Amino acid sequence: MREIKVGLLGLGTVGSGVLKMIQENGDKITNVTGQRITVKTALVRNPAKHEAVADSVTLTTDFAEILNDEEIDIAVELLGGLHPAEEYITALLKQHKHVVTANKDLIAAVGPRLAQLAHDNHCDLMYEASVAGGIPILRTIANSFSADQILEVKGIVNGTTNYILTQMAKQGLDYDTALKQAQELGFAEADPTNDVKGKDAAFKMVILSHFAFGTEVAVDELEIVGIDQLTKEDVAQASKLGYVVKLVGLAKVVNHGLFVEVAPTLVNQSHPLASINNENNAVMVTGQAVGDTLFYGPGAGGLPTANSVLSDITSTTKNLVLKTTGNSFNNFAQELGPADPKAVSFPYYLSLKMPDVPGQMQQLAGLMTQVGASFQQLVQTAAHQGHAHVVVITHAINQAQLAQLKELLDQSPTLSLQAAYKVLD
Ligand SMILES: NC(=O)C1=CN([C@@H]2O[C@H](COP(=O)(O)OP(=O)(O)OC[C@H]3O[C@@H](n4cnc5c(N)ncnc54)[C@H](OP(=O)(O)O)[C@@H]3O)[C@@H](O)[C@H]2O)C=CC1
Numbered sequence: 001m002r003e004i005k006v007g008l009l010g011l012g013t014v015g016s017g018v019l020k021m022i023q024e025n026g027d028k029i030t031n032v033t034g035q036r037i038t039v040k041t042a043l044v045r046n047p048a049k050h051e052a053v054a055d056s057v058t059l060t061t062d063f064a065e066i067l068n069d070e071e072i073d074i075a076v077e078l079l080g081g082l083h084p085a086e087e088y089i090t091a092l093l094k095q096h097k098h099v100v101t102a103n104k105d106l107i108a109a110v111g112p113r114l115a116q117l118a119h120d121n122h123c124d125l126m127y128e129a130s131v132a133g134g135i136p137i138l139r140t141i142a143n144s145f146s147a148d149q150i151l152e153v154k155g156i157v158n159g160t161t162n163y164i165l166t167q168m169a170k171q172g173l174d175y176d177t178a179l180k181q182a183q184e185l186g187f188a189e190a191d192p193t194n195d196v197k198g199k200d201a202a203f204k205m206v207i208l209s210h211f212a213f214g215t216e217v218a219v220d221e222l223e224i225v226g227i228d229q230l231t232k233e234d235v236a237q238a239s240k241l242g243y244v245v246k247l248v249g250l251a252k253v254v255n256h257g258l259f260v261e262v263a264p265t266l267v268n269q270s271h272p273l274a275s276i277n278n279e280n281n282a283v284m285v286t287g288q289a290v291g292d293t294l295f296y297g298p299g300a301g302g303l304p305t306a307n308s309v310l311s312d313i314t315s316t317t318k319n320l321v322l323k324t325t326g327n328s329f330n331n332f333a334q335e336l337g338p339a340d341p342k343a344v345s346f347p348y349y350l351s352l353k354m355p356d357v358p359g360q361m362q363q364l365a366g367l368m369t370q371v372g373a374s375f376q377q378l379v380q381t382a383a384h385q386g387h388a389h390v391v392v393i394t395h396a397i398n399q400a401q402l403a404q405l406k407e408l409l410d411q412s413p414t415l416s417l418q419a420a421y422k423v424l425d
């Protein structure tokens with residue numbers, strides 16, 4: 001039996017989970033892979049923080065100790081952020097070390113370049129944990145949907161925002177307290193801006209799109225709206241109308257074009273995504289042959305994410321034994337342009353403020369008619385300080401109609417659009 005030595009880059013929430021699993025589940029891992037996997041060295045910023053594990057693993061602040069250690073076969077990058085992660089992974093692959101990472105920021109930005117570099121150096125580069133934490137979704141799409149045409153992938157792919165929304169809706173917590181709890185529980189990124197602004201979910205949708213549709217999408221090509229502008233009033237109003245507000249990522253092929261978006265969405269209470277609470281994630285994959293499938297589990301947290309990292313470590317270990325390293329994690333590639341905005345339709349929830357004077361509703365109805373939109377539901381809440389608040393759910397309108405309606409409302413001297421969220425029934 002060979003000993004496969006791992007170098008860990010990072011010993012935080014996920015890194016310490018990986019170390020714990022390797023140390024505690026060693027026998028099971030050996031049973032499955034036929035090899036003994038051990039962590040030899042861990043790169044950290046502050047070794048004093050990690051004294052508890054100092055007798056079982058060498059702690060270092062010098063990346064070269066892992067890069068130049070010929071005994072280390074697999075390096076696991078769990079530092080987070082673009083730099084120095086990109087430089088370290090590049091150097092490791094050039095040094096013929098196999099790499100496992102959970103870094104969605106990096107894979108969404110330069111994944112294809114790193115995959116090519118891995119291939120050129122006959123190395124594995126795997127990143128199951130980069131999407132939806134503990135849900136094994138990337139390998140499932142790559143392996144189990146290999147022959148089906150995927151039509152749509154949608155879901156809740158950020159644990160922090162789902163935790164915040166759940167705690168606000170069910171426990172009545174305010175936004176800041178819920179975010180603080182998500183940070184303390186290890187769900188949020190070191191800087192949670194990307195979580196709450198929807199960018200973390202967008203990175204994951206970029207990676208999912210690459211696997212599901214074979215297409216490279218740049219994160220700055222996506223429409224991204226976070227939860228930081230969401231009001232308690234909209235959440236409460238949605239609830240009265242029978243909806244739960246969730247941060248939903250959606251990627252869909254429409255007429256040979258790809259539509260990808262991350263935005264707060266009103267999800268009908270009877271929809272499977274409505275019951276996904278706290279840090280849990282769920283990804284719905286719709287295939288032409290298989291129909292709708294749903295994958296559910298913890299989307300953040302040390303041990304659940306570590307389990308996905310371990311699935312990559314054990315896969316790479318098996319490849320090492322079989323001498324089959326260097327194959328791409330995702331083999332599907334095709335060109336898809338952006339979807340025609342006129343072909344992508346959803347009902348929308350519109351929240352509007354207007355002076356509490358006669359004639360405003362007629363004006364709104366006039367603008368809606370101008371773009372070919374119509375009311376499905378309309379609720380007028382009690383006027384306050386001379387202003388009325390009106391909530392509308394439209395029948396399905398396409399993205400071009402929505403953009404036109406937003407423009408008309410922008411030009412209106414009296415009607416003010418506060419929020420526009422897509423509706424999933
Ligand atoms: N937390 C989660 O639930 C999930 C996280 N991920 C991803 O996993 C990765 C790790 O996340 P997480 O464990 O939460 O992050 P943490 O912030 O908890 O841990 C980061 C670790 O990296 C070390 N580190 C950071 N920068 C450097 C550096 N320049 N040099 C040396 N060491 C460094 C830190 O050292 P020190 O301890 O000394 O400060 C720490 O041990 C990220 O890419 C994240 O997006 C993916 C899915 C879920």
Ligand SMILES: N[C@@H](CC=O)C(=O)O
Pocket residue numbers: 130132133157158159160161187188189195200299300301
């Ligand atoms: N910050 C991320 C961690 C997992 O990817 C999240 O909250 O989902």
